[in-house]
Amino acid sequence: MRLVVIGATGRTGSEIVAEASGRGHDVVGVARSADTVEDVRVHPTEKLRDLLEGEAGDGPADVAIDFTVPGACREYATMAAEAGVPYVVGTTGFDEEGLDELKEASESIPVLKASNFARGVQALLRVVEAGIEALPGYDIELTETHHSGKRDAPSGTAKSILNAVDEARESDSELDRTHGREGEHLREESEVGVHVRRAGNVRGEHEVLLADNDEVLTLTHRAESRRVFAAGAVDAAEWLIGKEAGWYDFEDAL
Ligand SMILES: NC(=O)c1ccc[n+]([C@@H]2O[C@H](COP(=O)([O-])OP(=O)(O)OC[C@H]3O[C@@H](n4cnc5c(N)ncnc54)[C@H](OP(=O)(O)O)[C@@H]3O)[C@@H](O)[C@H]2O)c1
Known part of the structure; x- marks a missing residue:
């Protein structure tokens, strides 16, 4: 072609x-x-x-x-x-x-x-939805890391993951998204924490953490090369x- x-x-x-x-x-x-x-x-x-x-x-x-x-x-x-x-x-x-x-x-x-x-990210989106459906009510936190030259934040992939969270919870979590935390703030039950790191030459890493009081599940995709x-x-x-x-x-x- x-x-x-x-x-x-x-x-x-x-x-x-x-x-x-x-x-x-x-x-x-x-x-x-x-x-x-x-x-x-x-x-x-x-x-x-x-x-x-x-x-x-x-x-x-x-x-x-x-x-x-x-x-x-x-x-x-x-x-x-x-x-x-x-x-x-x-x-x-x-x-x-x-x-x-x-x-x-x-x-x-x-x-x-x-x-x-990355094909692995497409798989991650499906696994995230399955994880949330299987663990209703668990706290959800998303962390993404990219190289220091990346302009947009959160990454487009992080936004796709947040859309998958919405799909799985059948809700619009946009209002519940907390971008970073500082100062006095107790976590709301429906809150989705979004954390962005920019450093070095990291190609792209996305981690979704699901937790209740007794267990933690983390789902991570890491691009090893572009x-x-x-x-x-x-x-x-x-x-x-x-x-x-x-x-x-x-x-x-x-
Ligand atoms: N979808 C995905 O899987 C995926 C993966 C990685 C990155 N991305 C995204 O892809 C984009 C590029 O990322 P990158 O890390 O490759 O960026 P980059 O290294 O900064 O490269 C940007 C390229 O675009 C050119 N460019 C910049 N402004 C331009 C303009 N006005 N007109 C024409 N060309 C222009 C640059 O050429 P000059 O320097 O000559 O202007 C350079 O070749 C970002 O939005 C990033 O988030 C997506």
Whole structure:
């Protein structure tokens, strides 16, 4: 497939370039600064429309993968919609307006968005729901750790886990979420504690703790390398080609 990787020079984008090239795909990269990654040409963002539409002489793209920042991703997804190119979004940290713009793009192209392309995290979401259903009334605390360069907090994956908590409790826990704690505060029964750590080069760790007075269950996912996100994103891109316009998540591709 002919794949455009947007954010190709980044921590995750460069792994995607390596993964897709390794699978024999025809890969071009895009980033603000033109460069090469793994011997793959990285074009400046001004060339993106041409690369998507195929006016650069190599034919139109089959699919694009975006691991950039929300503000840029919104704009590029709209460009992909105009070019008719399926779009995989790994970028996290969107506000409502940004998400609406992505959903608008999905009216004319298939858009697959996932806050985490690790298969283990998809499994964690299911296990968390099962754990909460099996242990009603247990206290729930979520802790996530990422590298010091991560911008958004809590992580997109933490938000997906919180949604899974809501599903399992059949409630909207948004009002019950306590982000960190300081000072005098007794834990409410329905409260879900959310704790964020940023340090070093941690690829991504999420832990859900379920406890009552007599036992503690912890469910942890740890990404050992960014290759796991790259493999999942390329799997998703391969799957998305030829799908109808619409909104998809990683679970659909799995
Ligand atoms: N869904 C998942 O599984 C998953 C996994 C890991 C990370 N992420 C998310 O993916 C995103 C990127 O993470 P990262 O750690 O790879 O970031 P990063 O290392 O900072 O890389 C960002 C990339 O985006 C490019 N970029 C930044 N602003 C841009 C703009 N305005 N237009 C075009 N390109 C732009 C950068 O290129 P220049 O430096 O040249 O601008 C760079 O190539 C974050 O939102 C992160 O949370 C998701």
